[in-house]
Amino acid sequence: SSWWKSVEPAPKDPILGVTEAFLADPSPDKVNVGVGAYRDDNGKPVVLDCVREAERRIAGSSFMEYLPMGGSVKMVEETLKLAYGENSELIKDKRIAAVQSLSGTGACRLFADFQKRFHPDSQIYIPVPTWANHHNIWRDAHVPQRTYHYYHPETKGLDFAGLMDDIKNAPNGSFFLLHACAHNPTGVDPSEEQWKEISYQFKVKGHFPFFDMAYQGFASGDPERDAKAIRIFLEDGHLFGIAQSYAKNMGLYGQRVGCLSVLCEDEKQAVAVKSQLQQLARPMYSNPPLHGALIVSTILGDADLKNLWLKEVKVMADRIIGMRTALQENLEKLRSPLSWEHITNQIGMFCYSGMTPEQVDRLTNEFHIYLTRNGRISMAGVTTGNVGYLANAIHEVTK
């Protein structure tokens, strides 16, 4: 009998499916503001100069041996400094269990499986809205999901009151997924003051924070500044987990380079936790890819290359910030009846426009503009060449 006749076609991925549709569109006017992947002002993908230089230094010089299950120790070490601080005592005290992951997705999934294995009855509180794949990740890890208020549709800002209520009403010791900076898809982040109140409440409730930090450096252009939430939680003495990624801030998308870290009480606990993270990795993919890790450790391990990277990540962030201003100004010039202040109030890769799925469908069907149906605009896809066309189309479907 046919083994797989009961297999149904999977639904299109809400984000990656948009890229497929864009690529299939023959129109010369098509614009892709769907997937969160950086493009320069000519709409082209970018390989950073620091990455090309690192590849030159690596070329032909490295073996192709297996990495350990925990990945490149050097890359992990440099990556922890970005999140926890250059001179973190926690790194020196070896209190952080950390492994190289298959980029940010892999870090989230490894953590979700670790949470399930060692807290089998736990659930996870996920913000509304969030990156679509978060739901898939904790679903496949068989961790039940709850939601918490995050975005305020009327103000197109943070629903801080709703968020704090949900933190207070969740059972003590709940797991919460937090976006460390540049919230996807809303582009709305808590202020420093709000992060301090969130941190305080997490202490009172004994909650476990899991930070997904996929855009460090991409929000403000300064990785130190974008780690502010993490540093506040460190100052307050929390134990927590972090998923880090070099997909966007170093442009290593397809290299799949990231890191999962879990801050522990002491070195002994960190050794035990790391060994269990490796136990989860072994049957999943055994050990992570080599090349991207070599690029990252070459860049972050060399002062000049690291400084070049810091300059280049700021250039990317600044271009996006400039496109926010341009899009808002173009819409205001068209005398749009709506307020578009949120375009420049929001931060990071995405603008949560507030457009309805039907308006998004019109943008795609009538104007060949591709974005996710939740109205999220990947600002990295906006250029000086298409911002006028994009503003006009948005005006047409929202006036």
Ligand SMILES: Cc1[nH+]cc(COP(=O)(O)O)c(CN[C@@H](CCC(=O)O)C(=O)O)c1O
């Ligand atoms: C919050 C968040 N967390 C993790 C990831 C995973 O990134 P990676 O390091 O490549 O595994 C992404 C990428 N999300 C953008 C890229 C496409 C995707 O969905 O994946 C996006 O939302 O467009 C995120 O936006």
